[in-house]
Amino acid sequence: MKKTNLAIIILSAALILLLITLGAVLFLRGDEDTWLCAGGKWVKHGNPSGQMPGEPCGAEKSESASQTEALPAENSEPGLIGGQKDEQGCLIGAGYSWCEAKQKCLRVWEEACPASAQEKKGTIEGSLSYPSEFIPEMKICAEDTKTKKIVCTTEQIKNNKYTYGAGYQIEVPAGTYQVYATLLDAQGLGAGSFEGYRAYYSEFVTCGLSNGCPSHEPVDVTVKAGQTASKTDPMDWYNN
Structure with a gap:
């Protein structure tokens, strides 16, 4: 009888230890189906139900932050880079040039400037x-x-x-x-x-x-x- 009770106690202890170990593993691994940050990029882990996070991760996040800090105040407008301007005030570094025909700064790959009207x-x-x-x-x-x-x-x-x-x-x-x-x-x-x-x-x-x-x-x-x-x-x- 004593041997039977001892066996039950040992099995119970082993089961409890197994459950504790399994819980710890699951806790440390987190959700299997999620997005992980690896090498500065978001990668799938399992089959996550949500969309890829919108914010940068890892090195990409640091690089993005440093670039934002490097931009001059005059170029805080989204999409503009470079601070050098021509005599008309067009941002050269951002690809802008003066169009005489339209009397404004533009980027020729976005909006045409009539060549025939450049100099009448x-x-x-x-x-x-x-x-x-x-x-x-x-x-x-x-x-x-x-x-x-x-x-x-x-x-x-x-x-x-x-x-x-x-x-x-x-x-x-x-x-x-x-x-x-x-x-x-x-x-x-x-x-x-x-x-x-x-x-x-x-x-x-x-x-x-x-x-x-x-x-x-x-x-x-x-x-x-x-x-x-x-x-x-x-x-x-x-x-x-």
């Missing part, structure tokens, strides 16, 4: 002259009155439609210009007094190039996109 151009055309029996080589230039940018040509167009059979054409962005001609080799022509001289399309020209015309003030020429400002004749060689 027109043409300036006129006749050439020189106080001599021939028209020497010269450079004809158009200077933007606002930006002071200068566009020039040395090509003379031979055509009877021009006053003395020689003219020019210059393609420029739409705007307002002053046009002048200057000799390429004044010394070689024996015309040292014209060295660096600018013969403008001036009020003296529009007046008729006569002694009674009092003003040599350059005339502003307005150029519109797709149009030609003709009869812009830089012939005022008489203000030297």
Whole structure:
């Protein structure tokens, strides 16, 4: 009888120990069906019923936090990176550039900027002259009155439609210009007094190039996109 009781006690103790061990294992392992963080990424453990956690885990979380701290205050807007701006205020590091046609900063892979409208151009055309029996080589230039940018040509167009059979054409962005001609080799022509001289399309020209015309003030020429400002004749060689 005593042996039977002892056996029952031993079996009971073993069963209790087994239950305690099993409980400890289950407690330490946690839920079999869950999401685990491994190598900075969420991975399935078993067959979890819930969706993958939205917050970063491990190294990914640390990296994300450090990147957030590194962003300058001006780029706190979601999706923007980099702090360098161009002269228009567009964030270069984030891929933005200025679109003249739409008058705003944009990213060309998100929104097209019409190339044909980036710089609308027109043409300036006129006749050439020189106080001599021939028209020497010269450079004809158009200077933007606002930006002071200068566009020039040395090509003379031979055509009877021009006053003395020689003219020019210059393609420029739409705007307002002053046009002048200057000799390429004044010394070689024996015309040292014209060295660096600018013969403008001036009020003296529009007046008729006569002694009674009092003003040599350059005339502003307005150029519109797709149009030609003709009869812009830089012939005022008489203000030297």
